[in-house]
Amino acid sequence: MTMFATTHFANAASATPSPIQSLIIINPGNKTYNTETLPFYITLQYAINVPKGGMVKSVSYSINGEPNVTITETTNFLNITSYGHYNLTLYALDHLGNIKASETTFFTVTLKHDLNGDGTVDIFDAIILLNSYGASTEDPNYNEAADFDSDGFVNLYDAVDFLSEYKKSW
Ligand SMILES: [Ca+2]
Numbered sequence: 001m002t003m004f005a006t007t008h009f010a011n012a013a014s015a016t017p018s019p020i021q022s023l024i025i026i027n028p029g030n031k032t033y034n035t036e037t038l039p040f041y042i043t044l045q046y047a048i049n050v051p052k053g054g055m056v057k058s059v060s061y062s063i064n065g066e067p068n069v070t071i072t073e074t075t076n077f078l079n080i081t082s083y084g085h086y087n088l089t090l091y092a093l094d095h096l097g098n099i100k101a102s103e104t105t106f107f108t109v110t111l112k113h114d115l116n117g118d119g120t121v122d123i124f125d126a127i128i129l130l131n132s133y134g135a136s137t138e139d140p141n142y143n144e145a146a147d148f149d150s151d152g153f154v155n156l157y158d159a160v161d162f163l164s165e166y167k168k169s170w
């Protein structure tokens with residue numbers, strides 16, 4: 001009798017779909033982050049859809065396939081300590097023991113002046129800078145990443161700054 005009840009329970013549990021309907025990474029995005037200084041911190045933001053009756057026990061993340069880190073108040077950001085390419089996946093554990101994975105987000109953390117994120121500050125980044133040259137924040141070709149001093153204009157000051165970092169790589 002006890003045996004039957006246990007088996008029945010196990011079957012019922014494994015047949016019950018996860019109450020977590022979706023888990024979406026909002027931040028970081030699939031993009032390139034340019035930074036002059038390391039470590040670089042990226043805020044973790046996600047959306048989780050759990051209909052009434054479902055419960056989320058924990059949410060964790062894995063970066064570049066490394067062991068999962070449970071997200072808490074103090075780990076709700078990524079501490080990036082080296083330049084490179086990263087992938088990030090979130091996992092949510094529900095009260096039935098199911099794990100729901102998010103889509104994987106791919107992002108690059110690179111040198112401030114490496115505008116295309118390929119690891120070297122070179123002519124290809126200069127072309128990106130020139131595409132935005134003379135633009136201010138209202139212009140459609142304004143590129144925030146190329147406005148190195150963040151004054152709202154991509155101009156000679158940014159070009160001079162760019163040349164000082166030319167050929168730098170990671
Ligand atoms: Ca580059």
Ligand SMILES: [Ca+2]
Pocket residue numbers: 146147148149150151152153154155157158
């Ligand atoms: Ca500027």
